[in-house]
Amino acid sequence: MIVWLNGAFGAGKTAAARELVDFMPGSTFYDPELVGNGLRMMLPRKRLEQVSDYQDLPSWRRLVVDTGAALIAEVGGPLVVPMTVLRQEYRDEIFGGFAARRIPVRHVLLHTDETILRKRIAEREEIPGDAHASESVRQWCLAHLAPYRAALTWLTADAHVVDTTGLTPRQTAEHIADAVRGGAGSCDIVQTPEPTAETLAAGVLLFDEEDRVLLVDPTYKPGWEFPGGVVEPGEPPMCAGVREVTEELGVRLDEPLRLLVADWERPQPPGYGGLRLLFDGGKLSTEAAREVLLPGSELRGWRFVTETEAAALLPPVRLSRLRWALRAREQGRPLYLEAGVPTGCPSPADRRGATESAAT
Template structure:
């Protein structure tokens, strides 16, 4: 099990984590900041200058999961992870990565009111060995107060919240230990095994009466998606699309699905790629849309979007696939894509 102690800078996560390790038998402290420090030493300066925070590095997020999984395999027990995580898509990527490795995560938010945080930040500055060190720490912590407040709504909904305004690190750790015994903070995230080879996936485009397309927001990976999933061995792709729509949305499609695009996604390590199909699932009535049911452990939301709005939600490869699927829908014939680009269709493809 992993106990992820979240909270803004100055909330006392690391101190509480050390105390928690003393309270929990067979527990190990895993600080992902060490992964960030290692990347700072290994990555070229040019790459580091392209990001403002090492959390924005895909390699950091991947290594946090890989390192945590390796530690868990080495020592077992409980990994206590004190790390601020304010972006929900990063939370999805990291927690989803652990879930794919069958590692259970408990998410605990150590919440402190801003006035108390400012007092702690000022105290840390006074305790710094040099004045410039204290100013640097202070500015870093203060700069993250606003992002924390912005992230608080989703954090409070996702994690078990412990108020630490007047608690010592030991008292905080005791509250966390009590919460763990009560099974609080459990992340019921879907455990989707990571592919070990190329896969075939079937997505289904569902439309409203204004021809906006339905997208869903997975809990286990960043970004928005089309309803659908991996085709199981021996399963017809169109049947997989229908099955996934029922499982994810509670909607049963009676009419046959119409193929829009076949796209070959090239392998990009550590991803294996494979064949991606998009089908036209037809229009949903307003009554059907109001009855959509989302499995909480898999999807947190849905929305109908225009093609332009989808550009802010989908990854570039999925956006390209969607755009060509919409063109195929308009033309009434499917398109063959490779890496998101039509092939074998001559000059009329564009």
């Protein structure tokens, strides 16, 4: 089990985590900041200059999960993890990675009044012999108070909240231990095993009366997605798409689906890639949309979006796949893609449509 202590810088996560180990027999303190420090020493300066925070490095997010899983295999027992994570897509990636390894996560938010936070930051212990570095750290912590306030909406909905304003680290740890023993902070995330080979996946595009496309927000990986999933062994891909729409949205599709694109996704270690199919599931009536039911352990939300709005939600490869699928739907013929791009020589209409979409 992972007990993840989240909160603003200065909330007392590290001090509480060290105390919490005493209240949870067999537990181990695990600080992902050490992973970030290691990457700072290993990665080229040019790469480090491209990010403002090591959490923005995909390698950090993956190594946090891999290291945590390795520690649990080595020592057993819970891991107590003090780490601020304010971006929900990073939470999804990390917690989803643990879920894929069958490691449950308890998410606890240590919340402190901002006046107290600012006081604690101002009184941070000096770095011996380096006043400039000490001030730099304080300014960095202060700069992250606004992002913390902005993240509180999703944090308080996702985590068990412990108000540490008037608590000592030991009292905070005692509160956390009692809450965890009572099952608080449990993150019910679908356990999607990581693939061990290329996969075949089927997605379905559903449209509303305004021709906007339906996207869903998974709890176990970053970015929005199309309804759909991996085709099971021996299962027809179209049937897999229909099954996934029923399981994910509670919507039953009675008409046959029409293939829009077949996109070969190249392997990019540690991923294996595979073939991604997108089908046209037709229009979803207003009445049917009202009946959409989401599995809370897998999806947290859904919405109809325009192609332009989708650009802010979908990762680049999925966005390219969507844009070509919309072109295929307009032209009434399927397209074959490789890494989100049609192979061969696209027709002038194809090129014009994709260029116009990219421009918007």
